[in-house]
Amino acid sequence: MTQDEIITFVGGMDSVLTLRPAPGDGSPDISWGDTFFYYAPDGVVPATAQPFATITTKDLPGDETSRLDRPDTYRVNIAAGEEAFTRWTGHAPREPAPEGTDPAAGDTVTAHPVYGSAGWLAVVNPGPRTRAATAELLTAAHGLARARHDRRSGTTGD
Numbered sequence: 001m002t003q004d005e006i007i008t009f010v011g012g013m014d015s016v017l018t019l020r021p022a023p024g025d026g027s028p029d030i031s032w033g034d035t036f037f038y039y040a041p042d043g044v045v046p047a048t049a050q051p052f053a054t055i056t057t058k059d060l061p062g063d064e065t066s067r068l069d070r071p072d073t074y075r076v077n078i079a080a081g082e083e084a085f086t087r088w089t090g091h092a093p094r095e096p097a098p099e100g101t102d103p104a105a106g107d108t109v110t111a112h113p114v115y116g117s118a119g120w121l122a123v124v125n126p127g128p129r130t131r132a133a134t135a136e137l138l139t140a141a142h143g144l145a146r147a148r149h150d151r152r153s154g155t156t157g158d
């Protein structure tokens with residue numbers, strides 16, 4: 001999956017606000033080139049909610065193990081929740097990853113190297129092996145974000 005395919009796929013979901021920071025839009029330069037997906041029925045970035053998925057295009061301070069400094073490398077980050085996290089990694093979010101797990105491995109679902117303990121999964125350069133899994137996980141993360149929004153706002157989803 002390319003970044004554009006992911007952006008189109010997630011952007012087609014109900015009530016998704018997609019942010020793509022760029023020079024001149026007032027966003028911090030460290031975020032330029034990345035993409036953030038929020039569940040936002042009113043089209044406004046939620047004051048208290050985090051994105052349910054992101055695309056990261058570069059190494060960030062303290063988050064270099066995916067080696068996003070390689071050419072044409074990016075990582076999809078997904079707030080999958082504990083159940084999906086455990087199913088895909090074989091361990092609970094707060095447990096250490098099995099020895100030999102490589103967060104820089106391409107086309108592989110892994111624990112997010114920084115936010116894995118919060119149930120986030122990551123896929124570096126999703127390809128044929130992880131295309132369906134990435135779509136499934138993004139859909140599930142959207143559903144979790146929607147459910148959180150509905151609980152917090154006292155509404156029920158359609």
